[in-house]
Amino acid sequence: MKQRYKYDPAKFHLAVAGGSGTGKSSLINAFRGIKNKAKDAEPTDFVECTSEVKRLPDKARPQIVWFDVPGANTLKVPDWRYFNDQGLYIFQAIIVLYSSRFTATDIAILRNCERYNIPTYLVRSQSDTPLREIIKEKINEDEFLLADIHPAILEEARQEFIDRTQANVDSNLKQAGLEQKRIYAVSRKGFMP
Numbered sequence: 001m002k003q004r005y006k007y008d009p010a011k012f013h014l015a016v017a018g019g020s021g022t023g024k025s026s027l028i029n030a031f032r033g034i035k036n037k038a039k040d041a042e043p044t045d046f047v048e049c050t051s052e053v054k055r056l057p058d059k060a061r062p063q064i065v066w067f068d069v070p071g072a073n074t075l076k077v078p079d080w081r082y083f084n085d086q087g088l089y090i091f092q093a094i095i096v097l098y099s100s101r102f103t104a105t106d107i108a109i110l111r112n113c114e115r116y117n118i119p120t121y122l123v124r125s126q127s128d129t130p131l132r133e134i135i136k137e138k139i140n141e142d143e144f145l146l147a148d149i150h151p152a153i154l155e156e157a158r159q160e161f162i163d164r165t166q167a168n169v170d171s172n173l174k175q176a177g178l179e180q181k182r183i184y185a186v187s188r189k190g191f192m193p
Contacts, residue, residue, distance in 0.1 A: 001087035001089075001090050002090050004087070005053065005055055005067065005087065005090065006055055007090060008065070010063075011063055011064065011065045012063055012064050012065070012092055012093070013065050013067065013090065013091050013092050013093075014064060014065070014066055014067065014091065014092065014093050014094070014095065015053075015066075015067040015069050015086075015088060015091040015093075015094045015095070016028055016066065016067070016068060016069060016094075016095045016097055017069040017072070017082075017086065017088060017094055017095070017096060017097070017109055018069075018071065018072065018096050018097035018098050018105070018106060018109070019071050019072050019073050019097075019098060019099070019103060019105055019106070020070075020071025020072065020073055021071060021099065022071065022097045022098055022099045022125050022126075023097060023099065023125040023126060023186075024068055024069065024071065024097050025068050026125075026188075027095070027097060027123065027125065027186065028056060028066045028068050030186075031058070031066065032056065032058050032059070032060065032066065033060055052070060053067055053068065053069050053070065053086055053087065054067065054068040055067055056068060067091065069086050069088070070086065072105045072109075073103070073105055082105060082108065082109065083108060083109055083112040084112075088109065088112065088113070088118075089112070089116045089118070091118060092118070092119075093118065093119045093120070093121070094109065094113055094118055094119075094120050094121075095120070095121045095123055096109050096110060096113075096120055096121070096122050096123070097123045097125050098122070098123075098124060098125070099124070099125045099126045100126070100129075100130075102168060102169055102172045106122075107172065107173075107176045107178070110122075110173070110176075110178055110181075111176065111178060114178065114179075120181065121181075121184065122169060122181050122182070122183045122184065123183070123184045123185070123186055124165055124169075124183050124184070124185045124186070125186050125187075126187065126188075127161065127165075127185040127186060127187040128187035128188060130161055130165075131157055131158060131161050131187070132146075134157040134160050134161055135149060135153065135154070135157045138153055138156065138157055139153065161185070162183075162185060165183055165185065166182070166183050169181070169183050
């Protein structure tokens with residue numbers, strides 16, 4: 001597998017893995033400082049478009065090599081074979097990206113990473129959607145522009161989203177017998193601390 005992925009011991013190999021449609025290619029594009037439709041960008045779409053693991057050097061940080069891993073839970077990539085079939089055991093770190101729900105596939109990736117002593121980072125993508133829902137509840141309006149929301153309400157909603165998301169992940173990890181992990185949240189607009 002190392003030969004297949006052109007493993008270079010002088011580089012740091014970082015994979016982004018998770019379910020199909022969670023935004024793995026978009027996240028890698030963002031980390032590489034490339035807009036989704038730019039010439040050097042990884043293709044993104046609302047339908048499955050990453051069919052094999054892709055090695056992506058980082059021009060801004062040449063010591064890092066990103067790997068865009070196809071999404072799990074598809075007919076082409078069943079979740080129970082995901083970790084081994086994608087060769088995730090060779091990476092030095094793995095970002096586990098999930099969107100609306102934390103799934104059994106995410107747990108399986110984390111459990112296997114623990115088995116291989118691979119550091120993992122949990123990232124919740126598409127965070128703007130639930131954040132907007134929390135704001136709707138707080139202001140009791142269906143239509144609004146984020147720019148029109150009072151900063152205190154926006155901050156309260158952001159903190160509620162992060163707290164609820166972290167609590168949900170903590171509960172799932174505890175149920176699976178895994179150590180708690182800090183979650184990171186991202187949206188199309190950026191990162192949420």
